[in-house]
Amino acid sequence: MMQPQIILLKDGTDTSQGIGQLISNINACQAVADVVRSTLGPRGMDKLIHNGHKATISNDGAEIMALLDIVHPAAKTMVDIAHSQDAMVGDGTTTVVLIAAELMKNSKAFVEEGMHPMIIIQGYQLSQKFILSQFQELSVGTDLVGGGQRVMLEKCAGTSLNSKLISAHKDFFSPMIVDAVSSLDGQMDLSLIGIKKVAGGSVTDSFLVKGVAFKKTFSYAGFEQMKKKFKDCKILLLNVELELKSEKENAEIRISDPSKYQAFVDAEWDIIYHKLDLCVKLGANVVLSRLPIGDLATQYFADRGLFCAGRVADEDMIRVGRATGGRVQTSVQNMTAGVLGECGMFDERQVGDERYNVFEGCPKAKTATFVLRGGTEQFIEESERSVHDAICVVKRCISSSRIVAGGGAIEMELSMRLKDHAMTIEGKLQHVVKAFAKALEIIPRQLSENAGFDSTDIINKLRNRHHKDKDLGKWYGVDIEKEGICNTFESFVWEPMMSKRNSISSATEAACLVLSIDETVKNPKHEAQPDKPAGRPGMAYGQGRGAGMGRGMPLSAAMGGKGIMGMGAGMQGKGLRAYKGKGGR
Ligand SMILES: Nc1ncnc2c1ncn2[C@@H]1O[C@H](COP(=O)(O)OP(=O)(O)OP(=O)(O)O)[C@@H](O)[C@H]1O
Ligand SMILES: [Mg+2]
Numbered sequence: 001m002m003q004p005q006i007i008l009l010k011d012g013t014d015t016s017q018g019i020g021q022l023i024s025n026i027n028a029c030q031a032v033a034d035v036v037r038s039t040l041g042p043r044g045m046d047k048l049i050h051n052g053h054k055a056t057i058s059n060d061g062a063e064i065m066a067l068l069d070i071v072h073p074a075a076k077t078m079v080d081i082a083h084s085q086d087a088m089v090g091d092g093t094t095t096v097v098l099i100a101a102e103l104m105k106n107s108k109a110f111v112e113e114g115m116h117p118m119i120i121i122q123g124y125q126l127s128q129k130f131i132l133s134q135f136q137e138l139s140v141g142t143d144l145v146g147g148g149q150r151v152m153l154e155k156c157a158g159t160s161l162n163s164k165l166i167s168a169h170k171d172f173f174s175p176m177i178v179d180a181v182s183s184l185d186g187q188m189d190l191s192l193i194g195i196k197k198v199a200g201g202s203v204t205d206s207f208l209v210k211g212v213a214f215k216k217t218f219s220y221a222g223f224e225q226m227k228k229k230f231k232d233c234k235i236l237l238l239n240v241e242l243e244l245k246s247e248k249e250n251a252e253i254r255i256s257d258p259s260k261y262q263a264f265v266d267a268e269w270d271i272i273y274h275k276l277d278l279c280v281k282l283g284a285n286v287v288l289s290r291l292p293i294g295d296l297a298t299q300y301f302a303d304r305g306l307f308c309a310g311r312v313a314d315e316d317m318i319r320v321g322r323a324t325g326g327r328v329q330t331s332v333q334n335m336t337a338g339v340l341g342e343c344g345m346f347d348e349r350q351v352g353d354e355r356y357n358v359f360e361g362c363p364k365a366k367t368a369t370f371v372l373r374g375g376t377e378q379f380i381e382e383s384e385r386s387v388h389d390a391i392c393v394v395k396r397c398i399s400s401s402r403i404v405a406g407g408g409a410i411e412m413e414l415s416m417r418l419k420d421h422a423m424t425i426e427g428k429l430q431h432v433v434k435a436f437a438k439a440l441e442i443i444p445r446q447l448s449e450n451a452g453f454d455s456t457d458i459i460n461k462l463r464n465r466h467h468k469d470k471d472l473g474k475w476y477g478v479d480i481e482k483e484g485i486c487n488t489f490e491s492f493v494w495e496p497m498m499s500k501r502n503s504i505s506s507a508t509e510a511a512c513l514v515l516s517i518d519e520t521v522k523n524p525k526h527e528a529q530p531d532k533p534a535g536r537p538g539m540a541y542g543q544g545r546g547a548g549m550g551r552g553m554p555l556s557a558a559m560g561g562k563g564i565m566g567m568g569a570g571m572q573g574k575g576l577r578a579y580k581g582k583g584g585r
Pocket of ligand 1: 039040041042044059060061062090091092093094095096159160162163389405406407408443447477478479480488493495
């Protein structure tokens with residue numbers, strides 16, 4: 001008897017299932033990891049990403065991936081974990097992507113042999129649980145570190161800066177970074193640390209203001225006559241427009257006698273003079289407003305020995321408030337002296353080609369500002385990202401107050417302990433746990449490869465040392481200076497424990513997530529329209545399904561020839577593969 005045909009999905013819907021689909025997803029994730037692989041560690045390279053308008057040079061995993069604009073749905077997981085690491089810790093984004101990709105790569109053999117993905121997931125979760133239980137023992141509390149917390153924080157900031165463009169100046173930046181974070185209150189809201197960029201000068205011309213600094217705002221006539229330096233200064237913060245409104249051309253005013261028109265104009269002047277008078281009488285030396293302060297007000301304040309700045313950015317206003325204790329006023333009526341902020345010293349100074357308003361010696365300072373200098377825009381932007389990473393690391397160190405040895409030492413020790421633990425597990429899971437342990441070796445391996453060392457040799461030495469020396473062996477990682485292995489704890493390559501914990505948890509989660517997908521359904525309704533111009537070159541949706549990727553290779557072929565047609569994204573121009581200059585694995 002004929003069975004009626006069941007139509008479940010719309011015509012044109014593309015689905016892909018099974019092992020082929022899984023392998024294709026894993027390959028896509030690995031392609032993403034291949035992009036950032038070479039950036040890991042002190043000898044890692046940087047990437048230059050040009051999006052048609054702007055060129056960015058970066059070593060930061062999260063930044064690179066954000067700029068690549070990846071469209072592959074499974075590969076996006078990698079971008080997500082990099083971002084989550086960035087948000088949680090601020091550093092270690094390359095590490096998390098590499099571990100996740102290695103976990104997926106090691107699971108590929110099991111999948112191809114027919115092991116059910118759920119068993120792999122179970123094994124990985126088991127391994128993760130074991131590893132997280134080891135951190136307490138393998139980390140050192142800040143109180144046990146010689147020199148105390150300050151030294152520890154500077155070293156951790158230095159480790160984070162090691163792999164960045166400004167690594168040569170880490171001794172210059174590390175104390176500043178620790179000072180900046182230490183100036184915050186208990187909540188450690190990092191948005192209260194301002195980073196300002198001024199092109200020109202050398203990196204070592206950068207400085208930290210223990211207070212607030214912002215670029216001089218737009219000013220009117222009268223500005224030059226203003227006093228621009230105050231000791232023990234009182235600051236009034238306003239959200240009020242201090243500008244004389246010109247009579248609107250389309251306003252309708254009915255007057256019987258043309259001479260009465262002057263009364264309207266005078267009233268306007270009276271109002272603004274009254275407002276200005278109130279500000280001066282309050283005893284303020286500096287008046288800042290989110291809204292414009294016009295030429296009449298500027299001249300008025302200048303004549304009375306005050307300084308003013310209008311159109312101050314919101315974030316600067318908030319930070320001035322926090323630093324000086326001033327409260328922003330939305331009206332100048334009924335103000336009391338209590339709303340004024342205070343600072344030890346205010347001045348307007350020249351930084352490079354720009355003028356900066358600087359508030360220092362703030363009694364209630366819970367904020368700090370970096371003024372970064374450098375030759376090129378890209379350099380300063382990368383410096384900003386690097387300083388930001390280090391600031392986050394210091395924050396994490398303060399909050400978790402435990403550190404581990406970097407340079408692959410912690411990963412190697414965890415790997416060895418996990419391998420030993422695997423011997424206590426029976427059945428298929430044992431192989432999966434061992435695969436997890438092997439995946440962790442990717443960090444020391446990649447660090448050595450990026451430094452041009454023989455990674456196999458280094459890994460063997462590390463395995464040997466960690467296995468033999470039960471006491472100090474756990475601190476041994478890659479010696480970047482001398483091509484070998486060394487006690488990275490003694491060479492002060494310290495990282496916050498929280499960063500490593502988070503990277504292993506996120507990487508495991510991502511690997512398990514990708515392994516749990518057995519089918520992808522692509523709905524034709526949301527497909528990219530072929531006529532639409534591609535967005536960013538490189539990774540944007542291109543010519544629809546099956547269009548060439550990079551060097552004319554269909555994405556599906558690049559991803560192993562299986563699975564949904566490259567999950568729909570035809571890559572136009574230089575795709576990810578072309579970017580790496582490799583074919584699909
Ligand atoms: N002097 C050093 N010797 C050996 N390894 C080092 C040294 N300094 C840093 N490392 C290691 O380099 C790795 C960090 O590299 P990198 O900063 O490039 O990547 P990430 O922190 O994972 O990602 P990102 O900084 O892009 O967010 C860590 O494993 C760290 O232990
Ligand atoms: Mg880093």
